[in-house]
Amino acid sequence: MEKKILLTAVFLGMVSIILGAFGAHALKSVLTSEQLTTFETGVRYQMYHALFLFFVTTYKPLSEKKRKTIFTLAVIGIALFSGSIYLLATNSLTSFDFKIIGFITPVGGLLLILSWFFLFIDLFNKKSQNSSF
Numbered sequence: 001m002e003k004k005i006l007l008t009a010v011f012l013g014m015v016s017i018i019l020g021a022f023g024a025h026a027l028k029s030v031l032t033s034e035q036l037t038t039f040e041t042g043v044r045y046q047m048y049h050a051l052f053l054f055f056v057t058t059y060k061p062l063s064e065k066k067r068k069t070i071f072t073l074a075v076i077g078i079a080l081f082s083g084s085i086y087l088l089a090t091n092s093l094t095s096f097d098f099k100i101i102g103f104i105t106p107v108g109g110l111l112l113i114l115s116w117f118f119l120f121i122d123l124f125n126k127k128s129q130n131s132s133f
Contacts, residue, residue, distance in 0.1 A: 001064055001067060001068055001071070002057050002067075004071075005053055005056060005057045005067065005071050006053075006054065006057045008053060008071070008075060009050045009051070009053035009054040009057060010050075010054075012046055012047075012049065012050035012053070012075075012078060013047060013050035013051070013054075015046070016043050016044075016046040016047040016050060017047075019039075019042075019043050019046070019086070020040070020043040020047075023036060023039045023040060023043060027039060027090070030092075030093060031089065031090065031092070031093075035089045035090070035092065036089070038085060038088065038089040039085070039086060039089035039090065041085055042081070042082040042083075042085030042086045042089065043082070045078070045081060045082050045085075045112070046078055046082040049074050049077070049078050049112060049115075050078075052074060052115070052116070053071065053074055053075075056070050056071065056074075056119065059119075061122075061126055062119075062122055063122075066118060066119075066122055069118055070115045070118050070119055073111045073112070073114050073115035073118065074111070074112060074115040076108070076111050077108045077109070077110075077111030077112035077114075077115060078108070078112070079108065080104045080105070080107055080108025080111065081105055081108025081109050081111070081112055082108070083108070084098075084101055084102065084104045084105045084108060085105060087101065088101075088102060088105070
């Protein structure tokens with residue numbers, strides 16, 4: 001599971017850099033500044049959570065079950081949150097109206113929050129059981 005999470009984290013980080021460059025160069029001339037800012041938010045949160053998954057992989061006291069739960073929540077959260085933001089920000093470039101999927105952005109955000117919450121609970125419980133990690 002560790003290798004799977006690590007590979008996913010590295011892949012998501014790489015894709016966020018690619019999308020960030022794509023937004024800064026290719027989309028700059030076709031999107032409004034507000035749309036670009038929205039797109040960059042998706043990129044930023046994707047990178048934050050790629051780094052978060054990297055930490056989850058390296059944090060050894062985390063049980064395999066909790067690691068898998070956090071991984072699943074984060075990956076689905078990234079797909080729903082950042083993915084929907086990418087589609088909504090570039091909505092003007094397609095004939096399909098992605099505004100109808102706007103409701104999944106907060107669902108993705110909730111999953112990202114839950115992934116952090118599960119890690120928080122694990123750290124809190126470890127801290128209360130032992131004075132050092």
